[in-house]
Amino acid sequence: MDKEKYKKIVDSNTPKPDKLVNALVSFFVGGALGAVSELLLRCYALWLDMPRKEAGVLVILTLIAIASILTALGVFDVAVAKVRSALIIPITGFAHSMTSAALEYKNEGLVLGIGANIFKLAGTVILYGVVAVYFFGLIRLLVMGG
Numbered sequence: 132m133d134k135e136k137y138k139k140i141v142d143s144n145t146p147k148p149d150k151l152v153n154a155l156v157s158f159f160v161g162g163a164l165g166a167v168s169e170l171l172l173r174c175y176a177l178w179l180d181m182p183r184k185e186a187g188v189l190v191i192l193t194l195i196a197i198a199s200i201l202t203a204l205g206v207f208d209v210a211v212a213k214v215r216s217a218l219i220i221p222i223t224g225f226a227h228s229m230t231s232a233a234l235e236y237k238n239e240g241l242v243l244g245i246g247a248n249i250f251k252l253a254g255t256v257i258l259y260g261v262v263a264v265y266f267f268g269l270i271r272l273l274v275m276g277g
Contacts, residue, residue, distance in 0.1 A: 198223035
């Protein structure tokens with residue numbers, strides 16, 4: 132069987148995703164995640180008597196901790212499979228990739244295992260994040276004049 136015929140058979144038997152359902156699920160779950168984040172922000176600011184900006188750092192740390200714990204328990208991948216892109220916001224996605232790499236290479240030791248491989252999945256995020264920030268900063272400098 133040639134490659135073209137095989138590809139047609141695979142394409143015809145591959146289930147097609149329901150884009151509308153995926154979009155609605157992502158919208159509502161992502162919105163719920165945003166609402167929980169805002170609730171955490173207000174609670175941290177009120178309970179700890181701190182400005183919103185400082186409370187925002189605690190919200191980010193909370194999201195990182197939750198994503199890392201759920202990854203370690205094997206729940207994060209299952210949740211992402213169910214709600215698609217709603218949980219892959221940059222901060223939780225980054226925490227997930229770092230924790231996944233750490234768990235995958237933990238048997239090789241702290242230095243050669245975790246230390247050498249923890250950025251394997253997240254390296255592209257770091258690279259393109261730094262490059263994007265550089266270009267956006269340059270654009271802002273040119274547009275706003277300093």
